[in-house]
Amino acid sequence: MPEASTAKGRATQARIVEGAAEVLREQGVAFTTLDDIRDRTRTSKSQLFHYFPGGKDELLLAVARFEAERVLEDQQPHLDCLDSWESWYRWRDAVVERYELQNDQCPLGSLFLQVGRSEPGARAIAAELMRQWQERIAEGIRTLRARELIPASVDADRNAAALLAGIQGGVSIMMSTGSSAHLKAALDTGIDQLRHAAAGAGQAEVK
Amino acid sequence: MPEASTAKGRATQARIVEGAAEVLREQGVAFTTLDDIRDRTRTSKSQLFHYFPGGKDELLLAVARFEAERVLEDQQPHLDCLDSWESWYRWRDAVVERYELQNDQCPLGSLFLQVGRSEPGARAIAAELMRQWQERIAEGIRTLRARELIPASVDADRNAAALLAGIQGGVSIMMSTGSSAHLKAALDTGIDQLRHAAAGAGQAEVK
DNA sequence: TTTAGACTGGACTCCCCAGTCCATTCTTCT
DNA sequence: AGAAGAATGGACTGGGGAGTCCAGTCTAAA
Numbered sequence: 001m002p003e004a005s006t007a008k009g010r011a012t013q014a015r016i017v018e019g020a021a022e023v024l025r026e027q028g029v030a031f032t033t034l035d036d037i038r039d040r041t042r043t044s045k046s047q048l049f050h051y052f053p054g055g056k057d058e059l060l061l062a063v064a065r066f067e068a069e070r071v072l073e074d075q076q077p078h079l080d081c082l083d084s085w086e087s088w089y090r091w092r093d094a095v096v097e098r099y100e101l102q103n104d105q106c107p108l109g110s111l112f113l114q115v116g117r118s119e120p121g122a123r124a125i126a127a128e129l130m131r132q133w134q135e136r137i138a139e140g141i142r143t144l145r146a147r148e149l150i151p152a153s154v155d156a157d158r159n160a161a162a163l164l165a166g167i168q169g170g171v172s173i174m175m176s177t178g179s180s181a182h183l184k185a186a187l188d189t190g191i192d193q194l195r196h197a198a199a200g201a202g203q204a205e206v207k
Numbered sequence: 208m209p210e211a212s213t214a215k216g217r218a219t220q221a222r223i224v225e226g227a228a229e230v231l232r233e234q235g236v237a238f239t240t241l242d243d244i245r246d247r248t249r250t251s252k253s254q255l256f257h258y259f260p261g262g263k264d265e266l267l268l269a270v271a272r273f274e275a276e277r278v279l280e281d282q283q284p285h286l287d288c289l290d291s292w293e294s295w296y297r298w299r300d301a302v303v304e305r306y307e308l309q310n311d312q313c314p315l316g317s318l319f320l321q322v323g324r325s326e327p328g329a330r331a332i333a334a335e336l337m338r339q340w341q342e343r344i345a346e347g348i349r350t351l352r353a354r355e356l357i358p359a360s361v362d363a364d365r366n367a368a369a370l371l372a373g374i375q376g377g378v379s380i381m382m383s384t385g386s387s388a389h390l391k392a393a394l395d396t397g398i399d400q401l402r403h404a405a406a407g408a409g410q411a412e413v414k
Numbered sequence: 415t416t417t418a419g420a421c422t423g424g425a426c427t428c429c430c431c432a433g434t435c436c437a438t439t440c441t442t443c444t
Numbered sequence: 445a446g447a448a449g450a451a452t453g454g455a456c457t458g459g460g461g462a463g464t465c466c467a468g469t470c471t472a473a474a
Contacts, residue, residue, distance in 0.1 A: 004420085004421090005419090005420065006420065006421080006470095006471065006472080007471095008420090008421075008470085008471075009420070009421065012421080012422090029237075030237065033460080033461060033462085034461075034462065034463085035460095035461070035462095043422085043423095044422060044423045044424060045423085045424070045425095045462090045463075045464085046421085046422060046423070046424080046464090046465085046466095047421075047422060047423085048463095049462095049463070049464080050420090050421070050422080055462070055463065056462070056463090123383055123384075123385075126383035126384070127383055127384045130380055130383065130384060130389075158392045158395070158396060159392075159396060161388060161389045161392035161393070162373060162389070162392040162393045162395070162396040162397070164376065164380070164389065165372075165373045165374075165376035165377040165380060165389040165390065165392060165393035166369060166372045166373045166376055166393060167372075167376060168375070168376030168377075168379050168380055169371065169372035169373055169374060169375030169376030169377070169378075169379070169393075170372040170375075170376070171376075172375050172376070172379055173337055173371070173372060173375055176330055176333035176334055176337065177330070177333070177334045177337060178330075181368060182337075182368045182369070182371065182372040183372065185365050185366075185368035185369040185372060186368070186369045186372035186373060186376075188365070188369070189365060189366060189369040189397075189400065190369070190396075192400075193396065193399075193400045193403075196400075196403060196404075197403075211450085211451085212449090212450065213440095213441065213442080213450060213451080214441095215440085215441075215450085215451070216450070216451065219451080219452090240430080240431060240432085241431070241432065241433085242430095242431075242432095250452085250453095251452060251453045251454060252432090252433075252434085252453085252454075252455095253434090253435085253436095253451085253452060253453070253454080254451075254452060254453085255433095256432095256433070256434080257450090257451070257452080258451095262432065262433065263431095263432065263433090
């Protein structure tokens with residue numbers, strides 16, 4: 001994605017990415033054509049290919065990057081200050097609300113399935129997003145540990161990984177069933193597990 | 208999907224579904240054409256439309272049903288006898304192994320994204336699969352409760368929902384990163400949480 | 415003001431692929 | 445055997461959509 005060299009050009013390029021993201025959220029990747037994007041963004045074919053010489057794939061990748069950024073932003077400021085039990089619950093509510101609003105539209109998941117196999121770039125975006133997301137959660141757990149709200153024996157990375165998996169799964173189940181029950185269950189039991197560790201012994205050591 | 212009326216016909220129909228499932232696992236829905244399926248299954252266009260008059264959508268739906276059945280079968284016999292801690296770990300191993308073998312091929316996830324929005328039937332298949340899967344897990348938790356391996360206060364449905372979400376998320380993260388770490392973390396912490404409940408107090412009641 | 419190059423419009427091409435159609439062969443039943 | 449219907453082969457069509465091209469306009473710098 002070569003940078004546009006004038007202000008007008010940059011504005012157009014941004015309009016394309018944002019508009020494309022909208023259309024993709026509404027219709028899904030499989031059913032979205034360049035003409036749909038062209039209509040929505042009030043551009044022409046030549047503009048699309050001018051700013052994304054690689055064609056549709058390159059544009060989809062740009063949208064994926066755009067959406068990936070939003071994912072963590074939408075969880076702020078909660079995600080970056082997981083320092084008390086109240087803050088964890090505020091974060092939980094923010095996550096649930098974000099995905100309930102978005103309902104059955106999971107731009108990233110479907111984008112990756114479309115571009116995924118062909119473009120190694122898409123995998124990298126997804127992997128990096130997961131890495132960062134998990135790291136913030138783990139940091140929150142370490143903060144709890146530092147404040148002695150939970151014992152030092154709690155494995156921050158493993159718990160963060162499990163929590164992240166629960167969120168992902170919760171969201172994808174919501175996409176097929178329309179219910180956020182699983183997402184809530186995953187978040188609640190995940191946080192409960194941390195609180196529970198505070199009361200009882202350390203993490204289980206089995207296996 | 209009208210049933211074929213001769214043995215030969217039924218064999219062909221089955222060959223189509225199984226072959227299509229293979230191709231779809233290998234190439235992904237977005238990149239699979241009817242001609243790919245025709246080649247693999249040694250059939251002709253007219254056969255595809257003879258057995259699936261609704262065309263590609265109907266065939267994809269049939270494949271989704273086929274794959275959904277396999278999901279639970281592949282976890283047997285473990286999923287149906289979650290009656291001791293050892294059996295839970297055997298089940299865990301079976302799930303991990305199954306998805307590691309399948310690696311980055313998640314037929315169902317992508318099938319639903321393709322057919323999903325247009326066909327209400329796809330959602331129904333996914334929802335039903337999730338319901339059954341969760342129910343088996345919940346049944347396992349109730350068995351543990353009945354054997355007094357965990358306290359009666361444990362909420363079987365909520366824990367089963369969370370565990371299922373963790374599995375789904377673990378699998379989808381594996382699809383983007385290639386690593387089963389999250390799947391394992393989700394299963395392990397989920398089971399640990401049950402074991403932990405056995406030692407300490409009842410489930411957390413917070414919030 | 416001129417000019418190079420960025421930006422834009424939109425018609426056009428070309429290919430791919432779902433779906434159609436009909437002629438032919440095989441099954442099954444009486 | 446022979447008829448009715450199931451099963452099969454494969455050529456053909458039609459439309460949609462990605463990507464191309466070129467002519468025309470705007471921007472910015474000298």
